Each structure stands twice: as structure tokens, then as C-alpha cells.
Amino acid sequence: xxxxxxxxxxxxxxxxxxxxxxxxxxxxxxxxxxxxxxxxxxxxxxxxxxxxxxxxxxxxxxxxxxxxxxxxxxxxxxxxxxxxxxxxxxxxxxxxxxxxxxxxxxxxxxxxxxxxxxxxxxxxxxxxxxxxxxxxxxxxxxxxxxxxxxxxxxxxxxxxxxxxxxxxxxxxxxxxxxxxxxxxxxxxxxxxxxxxxxxxxxxxxxxxxxxxxxxxxxxxxxxxxxxxxxxxxxxxxxxxxxxxxxxxxxxxxxxxxxxxxxxxxxxxxxxxxxxxxxxxxxxxxxxxxxxxxxxxxxxxxxxxxxxxxxxxxxxxxxxxxxxxxxx
Amino acid sequence: xxxxxxxxxxxxxxxxxxxxxxxxxxxxxxxxxxxxxxxxxxxxxxxxxxxxxxxxxxxxxxxxxxxxxxxxxxxxxxxxxxxxxxxxxxxxxxxxxxxxxxxxxxxxxxxxxxxxxxxxxxxxxxxxxxxxxxxxxxxxxxxxxxxxxxxxxxxxxxxxxxxxxxxxxxxxxxxxxxxxxxxxxxxxxxxxxxxxxxxxxxxxxxxxxxxxxxxxxxxxxxxxxxxxxxxxxxxxxxxxxxxxxxxxxxxxxxxxxxxxxxxxxxxxxxxxxxxxxxxxxxxxxxxxxxxxxxxxxxxx
Numbered sequence: 001x002x003x004x005x006x007x008x009x010x011x012x013x014x015x016x017x018x019x020x021x022x023x024x025x026x027x028x029x030x031x032x033x034x035x036x037x038x039x040x041x042x043x044x045x046x047x048x049x050x051x052x053x054x055x056x057x058x059x060x061x062x063x064x065x066x067x068x069x070x071x072x073x074x075x076x077x078x079x080x081x082x083x084x085x086x087x088x089x090x091x092x093x094x095x096x097x098x099x100x101x102x103x104x105x106x107x108x109x110x111x112x113x114x115x116x117x118x119x120x121x122x123x124x125x126x127x128x129x130x131x132x133x134x135x136x137x138x139x140x141x142x143x144x145x146x147x148x149x150x151x152x153x154x155x156x157x158x159x160x161x162x163x164x165x166x167x168x169x170x171x172x173x174x175x176x177x178x179x180x181x182x183x184x185x186x187x188x189x190x191x192x193x194x195x196x197x198x199x200x201x202x203x204x205x206x207x208x209x210x211x212x213x214x215x216x217x218x219x220x221x222x223x224x225x226x227x228x229x230x231x232x233x234x235x236x237x238x239x240x241x242x243x244x245x246x247x248x249x250x251x252x253x254x255x256x257x258x259x260x261x262x263x264x265x266x267x268x269x270x271x272x273x274x275x276x277x278x279x280x281x282x283x284x285x286x287x288x289x290x291x292x293x294x295x296x297x298x299x300x301x302x303x304x305x306x307x308x309x310x311x312x313x314x315x316x317x318x319x320x321x322x323x324x325x326x327x
Numbered sequence: 328x329x330x331x332x333x334x335x336x337x338x339x340x341x342x343x344x345x346x347x348x349x350x351x352x353x354x355x356x357x358x359x360x361x362x363x364x365x366x367x368x369x370x371x372x373x374x375x376x377x378x379x380x381x382x383x384x385x386x387x388x389x390x391x392x393x394x395x396x397x398x399x400x401x402x403x404x405x406x407x408x409x410x411x412x413x414x415x416x417x418x419x420x421x422x423x424x425x426x427x428x429x430x431x432x433x434x435x436x437x438x439x440x441x442x443x444x445x446x447x448x449x450x451x452x453x454x455x456x457x458x459x460x461x462x463x464x465x466x467x468x469x470x471x472x473x474x475x476x477x478x479x480x481x482x483x484x485x486x487x488x489x490x491x492x493x494x495x496x497x498x499x500x501x502x503x504x505x506x507x508x509x510x511x512x513x514x515x516x517x518x519x520x521x522x523x524x525x526x527x528x529x530x531x532x533x534x535x536x537x538x539x540x541x542x543x544x545x546x547x548x549x550x551x552x553x554x555x556x557x558x559x560x561x562x563x564x565x566x567x568x569x570x571x572x573x574x575x576x577x578x579x580x581x582x583x584x585x586x587x588x589x590x591x592x593x594x595x596x597x598x599x600x601x602x603x604x605x606x607x608x609x610x611x612x613x614x615x616x617x618x619x620x621x622x623x624x625x626x627x
Contacts, residue, residue, distance in 0.1 A: 063430050118616055125374060125430060126619050129571050133611040136564065140605030151601075255564065259438060266435050296450065302442030309436045310424060 006195040017188040024180050037176055039288055043280045044183035045240045050264035050276035052233035055226050058270035061206035065128045065258055066135030067234055072253035073111050074104040074235030075242035082159035094164040104239035105232045112231020120223040139253040154249035179240055202226055266308055269315025278317045333598035344476035346593045352482045354589020355489035360562055361569035361581045363540030369576025370513045370533045376437035379563025380444040381538050385410045385545025386554045387448050390460055399463040407542035414538025418531055449556045457554040485547055509533055568611045574624020583622055
């Protein structure tokens with residue numbers, strides 16, 4: 001019997017998650033620097049993006065190189081829906097943003113089901129190349145549909161953010177607590193999934209692909225479900241990013257955007273659940289610090305990655321845990 | 328989609344000829360670069376994400392030699408040679424350390440080099456566009472008119488050079504002892520080592536050759552257009568497309584695929600100007616889905 005939810009430590013994990021959320025709200029008040037608040041919310045948005053990709057990379061061993069496809073799909077879905085007449089015609093009001101976010105997750109999920117069903121038939125580098133090809137195909141479509149997406153200018157003109165549940169996402173504080181709540185909640189759920197029997201099924205496919213088929217369980221279904229989950233969560237991350245920036249840009253669907261979560265996974269660690277979130281933190285701090293001090297961001301980022309690849313040979317959190325366990 | 332425009336073009340000799348020549352120019356230059364990528368993958372088993380950065384270096388190196396010597400042939404050749412030496416240092420110093428690591432580590436190592444080189448060339452040569460090294464004086468003549476199609480003579484030179492390089496590469500791989508050793512290394516390196524052959528040397532020289540081809544392509548591209556940091560990124564992706572369509576590791580396949588992509592770009596620009604790139608990726612998706620080993624690749 002395959003389960004998708006592990007209950008043993010759920011209350012412990014949920015408590016940790018809730019306290020982290022409260023702690024981060026406390027930080028908002030203690031450090032009244034909008035720059036810091038911005039970094040924290042970006043860490044969680046990009047962290048979601050990287051964590052979702054790590055379902056495939058860390059737990060399944062599939063190097064997907066087109067994950068930004070779903071990030072961009074989520075972003076454009078949210079933006080286009082909030083700009084559409086649908087909202088005024090049906091007078092959605094307070095429901096607009098929740099519906100837009102759910103729609104973003106759904107559409108990215110559907111797209112990842114289609115792309116995933118085709119990609120998981122291939123292995124190794126062929127899988128990576130097919131995800132890359134699909135990504136660039138979607139990118140070309142975004143550029144070509146100028147009337148809808150705004151082409152290379154991106155989705156311009158902004159969109160309304162009607163308040164709901166007393167939250168006005170136009171206000172920095174409301175946006176902060178909302179984004180953090182959604183991200184932490186999804187991370188909590190993802191944690192339960194990764195520790196469930198489904199999650200261990202993924203690890204078994206990664207480590208020993210013969211065994212699961214001998215045990216009679218369906219590798220393809222496992223891979224596809226993982227791909228859809230990863231795509232849907234990336235779509236959620238994209239929709240939050242679009243809400244933050246009040247727009248969506250074609251670069252979010254370009255292949256270099258898919259390299260970002262790879263960096264985060266490398267920097268933070270792929271074998272520890274929160275590694276990619278840690279990676280997002282390193283990535284954002286680096287980004288903030290380097291761009292403030294030099295124009296040559298790529299040079300510094302490249303050297304840091306090179307150091308990790310050749311020196312540490314694993315992410316920071318993986319390394320720290322190894323040091324900790326050794327003692 | 329402007330099928331009418333495409334139909335009109337195909338039925339008019341001047342448009343057909345000029346688009347074909349344009350497609351061949353794009354395709355052959357692409358082949359030069361992609362053949363290096365596919366060669367390195369075939370023998371070393373590594374996807375060199377830094378291949379586009381080597382192409383860019385070729386352009387900058389040849390520009391530098393041009394500004395000193397003013398000689399076109401020297402610039403192109405020394406530019407490519409410089410890149411192959413850089414490639415050797417990169418392979419020996421960095422890439423060979425991750426041959427046994429997983430794909431992700433290899434990709435990230437190469438990508439870090441791309442990020443570093445893109446910024447280094449800006450530090451050394453500035454972040455403005457450099458005007459290219461231009462066309463040698465004897466080709467600075469009015470374009471040819473064949474059936475009213477305008478064909479710059481230097482494009483024919485580029486096509487011929489790439490074609491000759493392809494033939495030389497084919498002869499090297501099939502007719503020489505070195506070529507046999509390279510192909511054997513691709514198939515069974517441990518057997519060769521048992522026979523006392525130094526596969527490390529073969530791998531390093533193949534990487535040098537691959538880098539030379541990337542640098543050569545970059546240097547020739549510098550004669551057609553301007554030079555800028557990041558110019559290797561789009562040719563990298565196009566080389567991936569060619570490598571996949573042709574079959575990974577197959578030089579003959581890369582040749583076929585380069586012509587297909589060159590033509591798709593050239594005629595695609597007539598039929599659907601906004602979606603030319605999309606067309607290439609669609610072809611790549613179709614090949615990977617229907618025939619993952621590519622047109623000329625071996626089935627695994």
C-alpha cells in the first residue's frame with residue numbers, strides 16, 4: 001500500500017513550521033529593513049522552486065533541465081487571469097487571488113503531466129535534453145504570442161490584487177506573511193510526502209531501478225506523479241513571484257532560469273530535505289552582496305560554484321550534517 | 328504563419344537560391360561548432376556546456392590577433408589555436424576531475440566556466456560590442472548576383488571552409504591511426520589501456536580538437552558580425568539541437584542535422600519569423616520522442 005503522507009512526526013514538523021513562520025514575522029518587526037524582508041520572501045519563493053526540482057534531482061536522480069517552464073507557466077497564468085475580464089464579469093472580488101493561485105498550480109500541473117509523460121520515457125542526458133527542448137519550445141511560444149503575453153516585453157500593465165481574508169497583498173507586510181505562510185505550508189506537506197512510502201519509492205528507483213520492478217510497482221507512475229508534483233509546486237512559486245513583481249517575464253521561461261534552482265540545490269545540498277532552501281538563502285545573499293559591490297556577478301557566482309563542485313563536492317547542509325553525524 | 332510567403336519564396340529562383348545559400352551559411356558554421364561538441368561527447372562522454380564559451384573566446388582571441396597583426400588568416404588560425412590550448416588547460420585542470428562524477432556536477436562545472444568567462448572577457452575587452460575582424464580585403468567586393476539572388480562571396484568561402492574542415496575531420500577519424508584510437512576510446516577505453524595505450528592523452532587531444540573547432544567557428548563568426556560577451560549562449564543551444572538530432576557522438580549526423588537546422592532557420596524566417604526558434608525546438612522534441620538516438624546515432 002503506497003501512502004503519500006507520513007503521520008508519525010507530523011505534529012512535530014507542523015509545530016516547527018508554525019514556529020518558524022512566527023519567528024520570521026518577528027524578524028519583520030525586529031529588523032525594519034525592506035531589503036531584508038525582500039530577501040527573506042525571495043528565499044522562500046525560490047526555495048519552493050528549488051525544493052520542487054529536488055524531488056526529481058535529489059530523490060529520483062533525474063536531471064531535469066527545463067524546470068523554469070512550470071515556474072513561468074504559473075507566473076503567466078496568474079498574471080493573465082488577474083488581467084482578464086473574467087474577474088469583473090463574474091465579480092469575483094476577494095476570491096480572485098486564491099482562484100488565480102489555484103489555477104496557476106493546476107495549469108502548471110496539467111502542463112507538467114503532458115511534458116512529464118513524454119520525458120520520463122527517456123533516461124540520463126536524453127531526459128535532460130528533452131526537458132530543455134520542451135522548455136525552449138514553450139519559451140518560443142511565449143515570445144511569439146505577442147498579443148497575449150506581451151512577447152519579449154513581458155506581461156505589462158500590472159493587475160489588480162483585490163484583498164481577501166483581510167489580506168491586502170499590495171501591502172508589504174501582508175504580502176510577506178502570506179507568501180511565507182503558503183511556502184512554509186507547502187514545504188511542510190512536501191516533507192510528509194518525501195518521508196512517506198511514496199517518497200521512499202522514489203529513492204529506491206534512484207538507487208536500484210531493478211528492485212522496484214521486481215517488487216511489482218510501477219516505476220513510470222511514480223516518476224510521473226513526482227514530475228507533476230514538482231511542476232505544480234514550481235508553478236506555485238512562479239505565481240508568487242508574479243504577485244511580487246506584478247508581471248511576468250519571458251526570461252523566467254529561458255534555460256538560464258532553470259539553472260538557478262540547480263545552483264541552489266548544489267549550494268545547499270540535495271540529500272538533505274531543506275538543502276535547496278538553504279541553497280536559495282546562499283544564492284540570494286550572494287546575489288544581494290555581490291550586485292551591491294561589483295558588476296561582475298557571474299564571475300563571483302561561477303567561482304563559488306566551482307569551489308563547491310571541486311572543493312566541498314556537496315551542498316553546505318549535506319556537509320554540515322555529515323560533520324555533525326560523524327561526531 | 329505565412330505559408331503564402333513561403334510558397335512564393337520556394338517558387339521564385341532568386342528567393343529560393345538566396346535562402347538556400349543563407350541556410351547553408353548558418354548550417355555549415357553551426358556544423359563547425361557542433362561537430363566539436365558531438366566529438367567530445369562521443370569520446371569523453373561529457374556534455375560540454377562550456378562549448379559556447381569556447382566559441383566566444385575564439386572570436387575574442389582572433390580579434391586580439393587581428394588588432395596586432397592585421398592579418399585575417401593568422402587571426403582566425405591563431406584564435407582557434409589559442410582556444411584549443413585553453414581547452415587543454417580546462418580539460419586537464421578541471422573537467423578531468425569530474426569524469427566520474429554525476430551529470431549534474433559535470434553540467435555545473437561547465438556552467439560555472441561559462442559564467443566566469445562571460446565576465447572575464449568583459450573585464451579584459453570591455454562590455455561594449457566589438458566590431459568583428461571583418462572580411463579579408465580580396466573578398467570586399469560587391470555581392471554575386473545569381474538569378475537575381477544576392478550572395479556575398481565571403482559566405483561561399485565560409486561554406487567551403489566548413490565543408491573542407493568536415494571532410495578533414497572525417498578523413499582524420501576514418502583513415503588515420505589516431506582516428507581509429509579515438510573511436511576505440513569511445514567504445515572501450517579500458518581495453519585500450521590494457522593494450523598499453525594512453526587514453527588520457529587521447530581524451531585530452533580530442534578535447535583540444537573539439538575546442539579548436541569551437542574557436543574556429545567563433546573566429547569565423549567574428550568576421551561576419553560583432554563580438555560580445557555571452558555570444559556563445561545561443562550557438563551552444565543550437566549545437567545541442569544539432570547534436571541531439573544528428574545522434575550524440577555522430578559527426579556525420581551532426582552534418583546532416585546542421586543542414587536541416589540551417590534550412591529551418593533560413594526558410595522559417597520567411598514562413599514564421601516570430602517562431603523560427605520554436606520550429607527548431609519542435610524538431611528537437613520530435614526527434615527525441617520518435618528516435619531518441621538521433622538520425623545517425625547508435626541505438627542503446
